[in-house]
Amino acid sequence: MTATPDLDSSSSATTIRNPATGEVAGQVRWTDPADVPRIAAGLRAAQKEWEARGAKDRAKVLARYAVWLGEHRDEIESLLIEETGKSAVDAAQEVPLLLMILSYYIKTMEKALAPEKRPAALPFLAIKKVEVHYRPRPVVGIIAPWNYPVANALMDAIGALAAGCSVLLKPSERTPLTAEVLLRGWHESGAPDVLALAQGAREVSEAVIDNSDFIQFTGSCATGAKVMERAARRLTPVSLELGGKDPMIVLDDADIELAAHAAVWGAMFNAGQTCVSVERVYVLESVYDQFVAAVVRDVERLKVGAGEGHDVGAMIDESQVVVTEAHVRDALAKGAKALTGGERVGGKGSFYPPTVLVDVDHSMTAMTEETFGPTLPIMKVSSVDEAIRLANDSPYGLSAAVFSKDVERAKKVAVQLECGAVNINDVISNLMCTTAPMGGWKTSGMGARFGGPEGLRKYCRQEAVVAPRTNLGAGGTYYNNSHKALARMNKLMTKLALLGPRRAAK
Missing domain, CATH: 3.40.309.10 (Aldehyde Dehydrogenase; Chain A, domain 2)
Incomplete structure (x- = not known):
């Protein structure tokens, strides 16, 4: 008994009804798919400053948002019941789960996102310092399902925002109302414009996929395959949490x-x-x-x-x-x-x-x-x-x-x-x-939704930075060396690289 969006009038207001009673739960205005590129461009511009704040400052913003969610829990749960027909017992589970995820990442995100030093693979490579930096993808598109309109939307958005990304959230067209409250809370807690909504059905989802740098989708196996297929057109990486028969x-x-x-x-x-x-x-x-x-x-x-x-x-x-x-x-x-x-x-x-x-x-x-x-x-x-x-x-x-x-x-x-x-x-x-990571095998998905440092790093691109410890040995393989010097260098590298394998083979 929830409203089905009229795809021929995507910019008009649509009424959402309580599936338990048929009563009106609220109205929402669908996003015109043609507006999604503009929304994504605004998020991409705002993301640069958000990343530049660093993990420590972003954690403070997320902490204020967590407080807002806790203080507005009753309002959120009342709307959940109106929008979905949930029992009060079921509605009461969503905000606490989000607060647990927020609390965990607020405490751990600075360490999880810090540049990671890697040891030299072989002793003769110790002349190099190796670091792996985690650089956020500018815009993460999240296509969320209807069964947990609050938890399923934000449990993914939290990790992306913590990582330094902007988030373009597309709630289910069956349950769009609670997402509006979540966005209001983001702004009321003093957060920057790095979270936005795109309301609607298939055409809006397609526009979100086409204008994002990473897609997190939660839903059916069949729709997940379509999301992946569309994302593949631009080689956009995806994380999919799909159906189960547990x-x-x-x-x-x-x-x-x-x-x-x-x-x-x-x-x-x-x-x-x-x-x-x-x-x-x-x-x-x-x-x-x-x-x-x-x-x-x-x-x-x-x-x-x-x-x-x-x-x-x-x-x-x-x-x-x-x-x-x-x-x-x-x-x-x-x-x-x-x-x-x-x-x-x-x-x-x-x-x-x-x-x-x-x-x-x-x-x-x-x-x-x-x-x-x-x-x-x-x-x-x-x-x-x-x-x-x-x-x-x-x-x-x-x-x-x-x-x-x-x-x-x-x-x-x-x-x-x-x-x-x-x-x-x-x-x-x-x-x-x-x-712990939360994800599925086989047709239940690919990647993990959240959990551990991986729940943040999934939204990042890895950048290896290799710096010299000393100029000793620099340029040993360059063309300006003699052929004899190059031959000696390659012979030495081969000999040193084989020390470990020869020991392991015994």
Whole structure:
């Protein structure tokens, strides 16, 4: 029930409606795609001064912005609920995550972005001093999704701004309102004009890609491929965080109560509209019945509805409900059973009941395609090897979870899973581990979104600066030397370079 932009009148105001109630959440004016080059040019000009401030001064600006976000959290969360139909529990997660990321980079960005000294590769090259400098790309284009309109927009923008880049943010056309508040906060906190919005749909996204020096995209695999294809026209580098079908493995020695609580929260949080949500569970047969019973008990306690007093909010619009319905119907038609939910109930809003499916297998789309809805299919397996094989039997590879009271045993399973992150005895928690990279394998993406110094350096170009320690040996290979001198030099270089390999080969 959110508004769909009228692409024939891109400069007109469009009404955004709450998918839970149909009520008007606000209006936004779409950016004319023809204006994007001008916006990008302004950002490119402002970026020079922003880079020149240095990491220490930029950290102070980001710190003031963090304070603003904290002070305006209630306003942001209220608008989130109006714009997306989230429950209050779900809306409350976004700003704190951003504050964690901001806090981490404010403390570490100066060191992470400092020139890095590299040692000489070989002793005879010690006459050179080698430094690697991290130089920000002028304009980073961020194309953000609708499922977390605040967190998904800024968790990428924070790293780019910290690195010294300007940011051109294109929010989802389904959830454009919160981005306007985030931009207002940037200005009210006294920050310079290095953050701008481009509101709209496909044509605006294409203009952002065409006028940026780096693209961070979060969204579906199909759209990610199109983004990469468009960026390749100008050899613009990209980082893609795409879809997932994240597995959870419950071993026979797991804490079943903990595993059940985690599975329900990981699957139903944000109405299942989370890229790293639990989308399929493989349970060892000896604890399968106990696990299923605990999951059903937990799910039956959940309250569906938007805002305060509810656990599972609305889905973003009818099209997302249709996908969820189709996956559940396909599973039921092929022999699965719905122990909760299973079909949509009447009433207003794009809600779908939390649905637990059993007797599932990989012939069903509920187990193989990203649902992005409040479903939890659970499959019984006979061995750990079978669980690992089935977990890896997917084109996706974003994250996973393994539950066992023996952490070392769980780690041995974890390192056999083909994905970017594995949580042991927890779900989704890797997002809060700001020192670790967050990214996917296979069709779930390329590169990492944030985490550690790499989350800043990804937005930079590396520049090697090689300076002399002494003039000794300078010009030894130049043409102005005699042929005999060059021959002696090359013979000596070969001999010295082979010292290490000869030792290693023994």
